[in-house]
Amino acid sequence: MTPRKKVFTSSQRIVVKVGSRLLVDDQGVPSAQRIEELVEALYKLRQKGKEIILVSSGAIASGMSLLGMEQRPKHLPELQVCAAAGQSRLMSYYEQACVKRGFHCAQLLLLADDVRDRHRHLNLSNCLNTMLRKGVMPIINENDSLSVKEIRFGENDELAALVGIMSKSDLTVLMTSINGLHTLDSSGQPDKRISIVNDMNDDIRSLAGDTDGNQLSTGGMHTKLNAATILNQVGESLWIIDGQDFSALDRLAHGDDIGTLFPASLDKMSSLKRWLGFFPETQGSLGVDLGAEKALCYRGKSLLPGGLISVCGTFEKGDIVDILNPQGDIIARGQSNYSNLDLNIIKGHQSSDIDELLGGSANYAEAIHRDNLVILKEET
Structure with a gap:
């Protein structure tokens, strides 16, 4: 055939x-x-x-x-x-x-x-x-x-x-x-x-x-x-x-x-x-380091706060944001577990430090969980 x-x-x-x-x-x-x-x-x-x-x-x-x-x-x-x-x-x-x-x-x-x-x-x-x-x-x-x-x-x-x-x-x-x-x-x-x-x-x-x-x-x-x-x-x-x-x-x-x-x-x-990747308007963007890019695109991991290097835009928990690699290219899109204010506090830190940094209000170890994230960069 x-x-x-x-x-x-x-x-x-x-x-x-x-x-x-x-x-x-x-x-x-x-x-x-x-x-x-x-x-x-x-x-x-x-x-x-x-x-x-x-x-x-x-x-x-x-x-x-x-x-x-x-x-x-x-x-x-x-x-x-x-x-x-x-x-x-x-x-x-x-x-x-x-x-x-x-x-x-x-x-x-x-x-x-x-x-x-x-x-x-x-x-x-x-x-x-x-x-x-x-x-x-x-x-x-x-x-x-x-x-x-x-x-x-x-x-x-x-x-x-x-x-x-x-x-x-x-x-x-x-x-x-x-x-x-x-x-x-x-x-x-x-x-x-x-x-x-x-x-x-x-x-x-x-x-x-x-x-x-x-x-x-x-x-x-x-x-x-x-x-x-x-x-x-x-x-x-x-x-x-x-x-x-x-x-x-x-x-x-x-x-x-x-x-x-x-x-x-x-x-x-x-x-x-499908909906996450191609339909909603995004409310902001998260810049990630090279290690986080590889973990997301090639190893099927969630986005942890330790891989964050920048947070742009004003958004709340549950809003959709773009994820950018160090070159500024959109590599993924997902539903944020935290607001932009909280992410600015915990970016670059280990997940185990989130609770203390946020005054006991940590609910998630991930900035964006893998289940609520779609990769837009072709995986190889």
């Missing part, structure tokens, strides 16, 4: 992301026919027993058409109006196409806080699982009518990756208008397609470019490589394919050599560590 066929066969739950450009007709207008073709391709995956979550762009493009705009607006309120007006039309196309094939779809519009807050994150995860259990296909997008960041930076590639992480999907497929990642020739132009990337390194990242300036596209290869990086960190795969012909999903199912595959090489990360 080829690596591609193995990845697809072993993937029960799949996130498919489709960009705006793939949903429009020759005039740049979102097309019911294109959505029909997409849903047919997704239907065939469902027939193979796969659970499908769709991340779909297209609301702004749909709204531009509905409101008679030929150029993408530059002002935020106009973009928000396009998104609000276009989303209902887009979903009507999807629902009509799904009903023809005997199932329903359901819309989820997300803001960053919906996945950052632990309780809302769990509610969303439970909702997704229930939809899939009942045979409903979730269709997810950033809430463009309210979210500033998504409209300005077009990060639906990374949104798809976060959905994959949250839903514990085995595979995320990014359908785009190019056939994968390419090497560069001497003039810096795309050359040979790279079939499989087993190691995300600086050489691979240097091949990424920015958006090509298309009216409907706001992302670029760099967002796709970011998505691959974080998915691989949690033990999941990513596959970039050319989605101009939606039958490419059938070729993917057969394990054909299309696009660029970033296969998972690590065991799947637990739900709590």
